[in-house]
Amino acid sequence: MVVKNTITITVIPDETDCLHPSAGGLGTNPPTILENNGLNISNTQNTKLEENARLQLLKDILEFPVKIESLPTAEKVLRHKKKYIDLGNKQLDAIPEELYEFVETEELHLEHNQLQCMPPELGCLVNLRILYMDNNKLEDVNDNIASLQNLISLDLSFNPSLNLPISSIARLANLTDLRLYNINLMEFPTKFCRSMLHLELLGISNNNLRNLPPEMERLKKLKELYVENNQLVDFPQCICSLANLKVLDLDGNRIYRIPQQVAGLVSLNQLHLARNALTSLPDALCLLENLQLLDLGLNALSALPDSIQWLTNLREFNASFNHLRVLPHKFYKLVELEVLHLRGNLLRNLPKRISRLRKLRYLDASSNRLLHLPANICALTSLQMLALDDNELQDLPEHFGNLKSLAILGLTGNQFEEFPLSLCSVTSLQKLYLGQDQGKPFTRIPEQVQYLKELEELYLDNNLLITLPHVLRHLKKLRIFDISNNRLSTLPATFTEITWLHSIKLDNNDLDKLPEEIDTFKSLKVLSVKNNPMQYPPKEVCENGLESILAFITHEKNVRKRAIAIQAWWRGMMVRGGLGVFNTGTKSKKGKKGQKSSAKGKKKK
Template identity: 45%
Template sequence: MATTVSLSTTVDSHTNHADDSQSAKQECVTAPIPETPEQTANIELEKDCEVKADEPVPEEVVSSQSVNFTLDDATKLLLLKQILELPNVIKGLITAEKIVRAKKPFINLGDKTISDIPEELFDFDEVKELHLEDNNIDTIPSSFCSLKNLRILYLHGNKITGLCPEIGDLQQLTSLDLSSNPLSEFPLDIISKLIYLKNLRLYDAGLTAFPVEICRVLKFMEVLGLSSNSISEIPKDVICMQRLRELYLRDNKLTEFPTGLCELQCITILDLEGNSIEMLPKEIRALTSLKNLYVSRNELSTLVGDICSLRQLEVLEVKANKLVDLPENIHEISSLRELNIDDNRIQTLPTKLHRLVSLEVLKMRNNGIRNLPKRISRMKLLSRLDAGGNRLQHLPDNICALSQLRMLMLDDNCLRDIPSYIGHLRNLVLLSVTGNQFDKFPISVCTLESLEHLYLGQDRGKPFKKIPNQIKYLTKLKKLYLDNNDLNVLPDAIKELTELTTLVVSNNRLSALPKAMSALKNLETLCLDNNDLTHLPDDLDRMSKLSELEVANNPWKSPPIQVCEAGLHAILKHIETDKKIKFYATKIQAWWKGTMVRRGLGPYAELSKSKKKGKGKKGKNSAKGKKKGKK
């Protein structure tokens, strides 16, 4: 008996490479196939590709019927199940030789713990993007030469020690990632044959020298990643790569800025972070197309003024160096959107820094800065300001005019107050003022109606002794940190913060929790450790979303310390059991009291006697009344 059926294979989609992985239209055919268990592979059909038995077969499929295949049908159907990993839904079958001829531009076998590449994979000769990353592959088979249409190949995170020569025959290949493989030696002779290669990543590949040959041969190179190697110098031949747009040399052993790079007119991203560079050359002004410059974690003690000639620069990261100041004309980089000067030795900011009107992110953490720019309000696009770990004593009032500000970090400074008009920051969602010297709680903080994250821990600052009831106005608050203070109680108004997911009150002097704590229905994390608490709320189990509870170092009585040490599950179980005991105890007590009253036992004996006397007198009077009535 034969059955006529239809099939269309489905393949994964990949959002990061949309241009190279647009799914080609699948061919659908019909064919009689014996119904055997081996051939009923679990394959899902795409509705838009199904065809009926009486529909004509496409010409390109008919022409392929004469092709001889080395694999039998059952094996190839199993291939589709294991290699393409289609869902376990059987809607039909088709001859395997038609299936492997269907165009599949994208195949993802990444992170599947495979150690050998299946030879059957190479029958899919139309594949353009192939993912084999993060597996245990140690050998690349020569069959790769059959993938003539392959353009993008990911092999990073494997155990590959060398490439087969046939890889050099993939003339359509434009992107290759060999990062994080224990290559015994750099396969220069093979890679140099890939003359149309545009994207090459060799992160953590054990390189001790820059591969010079690729500079001379791979003239179409646009993105070159050589981070996390041991490269100590860049050859002059790098100027041959005039189409290079992105160069990543992070975490190498460079001691000088390669001046040859300054002749690469097309470069837009240059990453030299994590080296030992002591100075940027004046020639850097020639990089007129540069948009992102990363030179953090080097040995820079100064920035040359020539860097301010980079008018296209949008991102400048120089954190973790030895800078004591910034160029006074840094405001000339008018297109700058992000500036990161964290972890340096800067005490004074340039007087015209406020002229960076395109700036959106300003990070200046862990310096010695005493004052923010006086005209900071002109940075109208600023959305993130991180000035933590400095010596700020006050904030300029006009900081309240930064209407786009969403994140403001001022922790570990010397602030004594917060501007009274800070509530004008209508878009602020995060405020951190931990570790400051406030004389009292900055009440103006409670006017920030859009605030979602508030950090008030004072591990390095002057602790708060009281939280005002006005905190209830922060109705959008999701995370509240009040750790390392001197709080004896929490305000009852905290029950109004119904959106709260995290509450941290560790390291205080709390002896009791508000009765209405159970109103915090969305609470997921509650940290109560290192306080003077003895009782947890009886209705703690009403917080249905609670998943993390820290209760260590408290003199617990209910629940007992042993239960608290066992964790949240044990605590909730104890509360449930305790409630049942109290419920049945109340019922028993009510029953016993009723029994004693009815029987006149114990303290209710006198009450029973008085009731009996009353009933006796009433009975005699009623009897006399009846006799008089009869007379």
């Protein structure tokens, strides 16, 4: 290959090119990407490194291989009209000058770098529509950002030392998306509310806002508003007239009351109010007939209003970690409900008519005080995940097997007298959690568990099991098996047939030996036998994990094979030499030959 000593990049004039900072005026051709038209590449190491860095930048921007020996001409580069440039995650501490040549760029990603300022030259990219500079170290944004009048999406989030140029950004009147998460914002600029009348998405979460300005009611086109993790005490009434708002996130504030004016949010689909200080809900909230998601987790609600039945389009409802003792009588009218979170309350019963929630796919009622389940819960044939952990359940309904779609079941920490046989008829189960660290432990696993043919993960930790059933070998899809913190002293002989396991946890038992066949478990990734009185393999080997255990077993097998081979060879030597015990066999053969010869002699007479 012939290496060229000179690289020349020619520029094809384009009348639409914008004014470049180093250009003379409108209509002046911008300089080339590599500043010298005749760039001589010397043989010095510094020059080569500099050129390689420039070429690597071109490669990153243009997204095609660039080599010193075959650099594309400017005609191929600039006529490409590059509209999307991604320089995110490049560890840049300054914006490279070459970037400003791509005047047709419409979307520019500079997020996750080390940039400390946005230089004025960036204002020449007047065709920019999307600019992401989040997760840098920005302290200053030049006022020339106001030149980007085509900008519709701007993200300056996660720059906590940023000095926001309010007046300049306020001139970006065409913005539809503005994200200012975690920039240490103390108050929202009223100028934005007066000029950014096209805003559809506003993200100001993770700041120090104590209120929102009344002028925010001017943002009539707003569809999504994120104010999570601020210092709001009052629900902002200024947004209650935003009839186009679909998503409102107020999680992680200090809001203690919802005003009646909330009924004005007629288009609202999602309302997030988790991690606040709510003690009650107004009926006006339940007038939001388009609401599909309502998150009230981690508040101080002691009851839900009966009017919640009016939310007939609700699909996901979260009331976890409140103080609820009972659900409203007509809760069953939420017939569109698919996801229901009730974890961490004081519930003793679930609604008797819960069977009306035919679309329910996910139900988390763990960490309550449930004693029994209503029999008609078995009619929830769409249910895929049921979490009942850490309750006071003593049995399961007889027809529990009717839950034909149930894939995940959590029953840890309950008070079962014995293993509930009815769950063995739920043949669709893929994950079963039966650890009893806080409940009444099981002492036996019935053989009926073999009917769970789809089971992939089985957790039986923190029980009092002495043995395991032989039928586990019938669970052909089992991948994860946790039997830690029990009283096993041996594993069943059939355990060595479950060679398809990926993870086995046997910690804190009474095992002193692992089967040698464990090295035939070709899919095994995790094997833990900590805190057992292990003798084979030795305890110190087991503490080092799976690779150490397999290496020890392999070594032991090889030693045994060599010993057997030596014994076989020595036995052969003894036989061939008629030595030792094999002497007797040789004399008897000679005696028989003598008898035969004398018999022949008698026959001749």
